[in-house]
Amino acid sequence: MELQKVERLARLCETCPKMCRHVCTTHVVTRSEADTPNERSSIAYRALLRGYFFPEEAPYMYEKCATCGLCLAWCETGIDVGEIMLAARVDLVNAGMAPAAAAAVQRNVQNQGNPHGEPASERYAAIMDEFQALPNTAEVLYYAGCDTLYRQPEIAKAALKVLRAAGVDHTMIKSGEPCCGEPLRLMGYIEDFKATARKVMDGIAETRARTVVCTCPSCLRMLKEVYREHGIEAPAGVEFLHMSEYLLRLTASGQLKLTTPVHLKTTYHDPCDLGRRQEIYEPPREVLTSLPGIQFQEMFFNRRDARCCGAGGGLAATNLELVIKASKTVVNLAQDVSAEVLVTACPTCKTSFHRQTYKLDDLKTMDLIELVAMAL
Amino acid sequence: MAEKHRSLRESILYNDLVAILGVENVSRDEVERQAYIGDVSFLGMVMPRHNMEVDRPDFIVWPTSTEQVSEVLKAANTHKIPVTPYCGGAGVQGAAVPMFGGIVMDVKKMDKILEIDETNLMVTCQTGLIGQALEWALNAKGYTYAHIPQSTYCSGIGGFLAGHSAGVLSTKYGKIASMVLGMEVVLPDGRVMRTRAVPQSAAGPNLNHLFIGSEGTLGVITEATMIIHPLPELREFRSFLYPNLHSAFEAARKIMRRGLLPGTLRISDEEESKELYKQEGAFMTISYDGFEELVKLQHRETMKIALEENAVDIGSAPGDRWWNRRFSSVYPKDNGNPLDMGRHTLNVGNVIESAGSFTYLEAAHRELRRTLLKIPGQTFMAHFSHWYKTGGMMYPYCVNSGAASEEEMVDRYFRMHRAAVEVIHRLGGTMTHHHGVGLSLRGFMREEFGESFEMLQSIKRTLDPNNIMNPGKLGFDWR
Numbered sequence: 001m002e003l004q005k006v007e008r009l010a011r012l013c014e015t016c017p018k019m020c021r022h023v024c025t026t027h028v029v030t031r032s033e034a035d036t037p038n039e040r041s042s043i044a045y046r047a048l049l050r051g052y053f054f055p056e057e058a059p060y061m062y063e064k065c066a067t068c069g070l071c072l073a074w075c076e077t078g079i080d081v082g083e084i085m086l087a088a089r090v091d092l093v094n095a096g097m098a099p100a101a102a103a104a105v106q107r108n109v110q111n112q113g114n115p116h117g118e119p120a121s122e123r124y125a126a127i128m129d130e131f132q133a134l135p136n137t138a139e140v141l142y143y144a145g146c147d148t149l150y151r152q153p154e155i156a157k158a159a160l161k162v163l164r165a166a167g168v169d170h171t172m173i174k175s176g177e178p179c180c181g182e183p184l185r186l187m188g189y190i191e192d193f194k195a196t197a198r199k200v201m202d203g204i205a206e207t208r209a210r211t212v213v214c215t216c217p218s219c220l221r222m223l224k225e226v227y228r229e230h231g232i233e234a235p236a237g238v239e240f241l242h243m244s245e246y247l248l249r250l251t252a253s254g255q256l257k258l259t260t261p262v263h264l265k266t267t268y269h270d271p272c273d274l275g276r277r278q279e280i281y282e283p284p285r286e287v288l289t290s291l292p293g294i295q296f297q298e299m300f301f302n303r304r305d306a307r308c309c310g311a312g313g314g315l316a317a318t319n320l321e322l323v324i325k326a327s328k329t330v331v332n333l334a335q336d337v338s339a340e341v342l343v344t345a346c347p348t349c350k351t352s353f354h355r356q357t358y359k360l361d362d363l364k365t366m367d368l369i370e371l372v373a374m375a376l
Numbered sequence: 377m378a379e380k381h382r383s384l385r386e387s388i389l390y391n392d393l394v395a396i397l398g399v400e401n402v403s404r405d406e407v408e409r410q411a412y413i414g415d416v417s418f419l420g421m422v423m424p425r426h427n428m429e430v431d432r433p434d435f436i437v438w439p440t441s442t443e444q445v446s447e448v449l450k451a452a453n454t455h456k457i458p459v460t461p462y463c464g465g466a467g468v469q470g471a472a473v474p475m476f477g478g479i480v481m482d483v484k485k486m487d488k489i490l491e492i493d494e495t496n497l498m499v500t501c502q503t504g505l506i507g508q509a510l511e512w513a514l515n516a517k518g519y520t521y522a523h524i525p526q527s528t529y530c531s532g533i534g535g536f537l538a539g540h541s542a543g544v545l546s547t548k549y550g551k552i553a554s555m556v557l558g559m560e561v562v563l564p565d566g567r568v569m570r571t572r573a574v575p576q577s578a579a580g581p582n583l584n585h586l587f588i589g590s591e592g593t594l595g596v597i598t599e600a601t602m603i604i605h606p607l608p609e610l611r612e613f614r615s616f617l618y619p620n621l622h623s624a625f626e627a628a629r630k631i632m633r634r635g636l637l638p639g640t641l642r643i644s645d646e647e648e649s650k651e652l653y654k655q656e657g658a659f660m661t662i663s664y665d666g667f668e669e670l671v672k673l674q675h676r677e678t679m680k681i682a683l684e685e686n687a688v689d690i691g692s693a694p695g696d697r698w699w700n701r702r703f704s705s706v707y708p709k710d711n712g713n714p715l716d717m718g719r720h721t722l723n724v725g726n727v728i729e730s731a732g733s734f735t736y737l738e739a740a741h742r743e744l745r746r747t748l749l750k751i752p753g754q755t756f757m758a759h760f761s762h763w764y765k766t767g768g769m770m771y772p773y774c775v776n777s778g779a780a781s782e783e784e785m786v787d788r789y790f791r792m793h794r795a796a797v798e799v800i801h802r803l804g805g806t807m808t809h810h811h812g813v814g815l816s817l818r819g820f821m822r823e824e825f826g827e828s829f830e831m832l833q834s835i836k837r838t839l840d841p842n843n844i845m846n847p848g849k850l851g852f853d854w855r
């Protein structure tokens with residue numbers, strides 16, 4: 001079983017008195033002992049010992065863990081329960097026991113190139129003019145990702161606007177940007193994930209870009225780290241950056257000038273895949289606080305301790321109800337510091353928070369790049 | 377998982393519960409029932425992992441209000457089915473094990489902080505809050521409730537109250553019993569009672585004390601008002617090495633007698649000093665917290681006493697390290713952990729902590745060590761924390777290895793406890809300072825209480841005539 005690869009983690013975690021239950025994204029919502037990091041590991045470990053899963057255990061592997069890494073951040077043993085869940089999902093796929101929602105994600109990526117099942121032809125609908133004007137090859141590649149293009153296209157609009165304003169020689173994958181494959185990995189379709197990863201790398205090679213910039217932390221993590229862990233290498237000499245890191249370079253070199261005051265009270269949410277998973281904590285803060293006129297205050301839980309938007313781990317596909325409840329935790333923290341804008345740097349987080357804040361008069365959700373575009 | 381055959385009676389009860397709580401707050405899911413078979417005790421967690429058969433609860437319920445708790449208890453009386461309250465499930469004595477199945481009532485959805493009263497230094501909250509969640513909410517406003525057991529990440533207010541727990545700062549701030557002012561309790565028949573949240577009252581006996589330590593046998597504690605403190609300006613540690621345990625005890629006695637109020641005062645016996653600090657002698661770590669001048673003065677006075685007892689000053693580093701890593705020992709380790717209770721060992725273990733006078737502590741340490749080490753495969757190592765003017769608490773890790781079968785593990789477990797409790801009672805101590813009774817010590821309650829146990833049992837029978845509340849615990853009627 002794939003779980004054999006994480007046997008040590010699951011075996012140790014089973015003996016823990018649940019020392020990270022107080023931070024677990026989904027446990028703080030459901031409060032069930034079955035939804036603790038420890039019990040998740042225990043279910044997986046028992047399945048490994050017996051050699052198979054009971055059907056009723058499958059939802060606990062798929063629909064309850066946001067793979068947010070909060071447990072890992074609090075675990076002195078260094079156990080990542082998310083990793084155990086991903087191994088369990090591979091085994092469930094292999095056993096033909098993946099839930100329908102997981103199979104739908106796989107089908108959608110295979111058929112339409114995105115996990116949402118939106119038509120492939122509409123990938124660039126919201127940015128068509130800008131997209132068509134882009135060259136085939138350029139120094140910098142902006143990789144937008146499915147969540148940005150289909151759910152939060154304002155992020156892509158803002159990113160292209162900022163790159164243009166800074167005079168950066170940039171493009172997107174003109175032959176059609178493939179999904180980064182993260183949804184497939186999260187759902188346990190590991191071979192399909194590798195196949196799509198190869199397509200992404202081919203697409204990057206076509207553009208001859210030296211720098212790949214992502215606004216989506218999960219895409220970045222796949223391209224920069226996870227592909228390599230699966231033996232898929234990037235074209236030689238290509239550098240992968242999050243937009244916040246790249247913006248810092250552009251402002252430091254004077255290429256990007258941000259002069260229009262943005263009079264807003266903000267706070268910043270660290271996306272799990274950007275913060276805990278890639279330790280990119282300071283660049284987004286530096287960019288945000290450098291905007292003229294901006295006010296900024298940290299939430300009580302920040303950086304390594306930042307709470308999760310709830311939508312990690314593919315939960316938006318498998319258990320949306322749980323995501324909606326979990327995202328309230330962060331929205332409440334933002335309200336505690338009287339922020340007007342909850343700033344994040346991830347399209348998935350933005351979607352999660354927006355589901356809460358669109359009903360509010362005094363709190364909005366924005367991506368960092370949108371604020372930067374306002375300050376041009 | 378083998379689906380249990382369900383009776384019509386159970387299905388009717390399920391629907392009664394759904395009517396009270398809504399379908400989202402009642403579960404009969406197989407995986408969920410498995411997750412609630414026990415707590416983190418040897419009997420409640422380790423033994424089921426070794427395939428010892430245990431009853432799974434039939435239903436899990438998550439009430440969100442006092443009214444719902446009350447209605448569930450009424451339904452349980454109608455159906456004459458047990459109810460086991462469950463908070464963090466991190467008890468180490470098996471108090472939250474649903475021995476006879478029935479309903480597990482998880483209180484963790486009752487997690488609201490109702491008021492932080494900064495003028496009068498009180499917080500009122502529901503009892504399902506995990507300890508650290510309350511502490512963070514208070515810290516955000518500049519306060520602490522100063523109850524920091526090692527289980528603050530995994531246990532909750534209901535468990536602290538019903539389990540009579542003690543935090544690592546208890547010498548200064550007290551145990552949970554002296555931190556709580558008022559409580560709301562749902563009695564076994566569903567009636568709701570409250571005690572007044574006042575600094576002190578002479579209006580008869582303090583009923584808080586009937587429910588603190590009641591381990592879910594006398595009702596469900598739903599709300600509590602507790603004392604809070606402004607976060608201290610300074611917390612400073614100092615460690616000393618004493619030539620032997622006796623001189624460390626003498627120093628502790630003098631420190632308490634002089635009215636110095638350490639937050640932490642932790643003495644390791646010679647075995648633990650060697651194991652943890654690689655030192656010959658008895659290691660002491662002490663901390664004071666509060667405003668700077670006071671903390672400095674307390675440390676100066678402590679230093680005088682330590683020197684009188686021929687201690688060597690080790691400075692602040694070991695104490696700082698201990699404080700920063702005070703939860704570390706709990707996380708699972710790959711190997712070399714004497715407390716490893718994984719399914720691949722037949723180790724048997726528990727902390728048989730007890731309390732008594734200074735005279736008791738010294739005698740009991742000697743006698744308990746001698747007695748337990750006679751048992752084959754037994755280890756013994758202790759520390760002493762939680763002090764009072766009159767004495768303190770002893771915390772021995774008692775691990776036994778070499779059992780040949782699962783039955784023998786349980787036999788050895790009780791043999792160890794029988795031997796220890798005999799010594800503790802003979803020397804005038806109490807068999808538990810803060811871990812409580814649960815399944816481990818229920819058989820010794822009559823010896824602990826003597827004649828007065830009948831009184832306690834009759835209170836239980838009066839309040840809970842159908843014996844629905846956590847049956848079999850605290851030495852009350854088995855079902």
Ligand SMILES: Cc1cc2nc3c(=O)[nH]c(=O)nc-3n(C[C@H](O)[C@H](O)[C@H](O)COP(=O)(O)OP(=O)(O)OC[C@H]3O[C@@H](n4cnc5c(N)ncnc54)[C@H](O)[C@@H]3O)c2cc1C
Nearest residue numbers: 463464465466467471525526532534535539541542592597
């Ligand atoms: C790693 C670790 C470290 C520990 N460190 C300490 C320590 O430093 N100090 C200490 O005192 N203990 C410590 N303990 C023991 C344990 O945490 C305490 O006994 C704690 O009080 C248990 O709380 P819980 O929320 O986990 O309770 P549970 O295990 O859920 O329940 C304990 C008992 O209380 C009852 N109960 C729970 N909630 C309610 C309620 N609302 N109304 C009525 N009854 C209720 C249950 O039925 C059960 O009988 C430690 C345990 C672990 C695992």
Ligand code: SF4
Nearest residue numbers: 013016020038075079
């Ligand atoms: S992840 Fe670590 S802290 Fe959390 S339950 Fe497992 S071992 Fe314990």
Ligand code: SF4
Nearest residue numbers: 024066067068069071
């Ligand atoms: S990864 Fe996040 S959601 Fe999953 S068990 Fe850990 S803390 Fe909980």
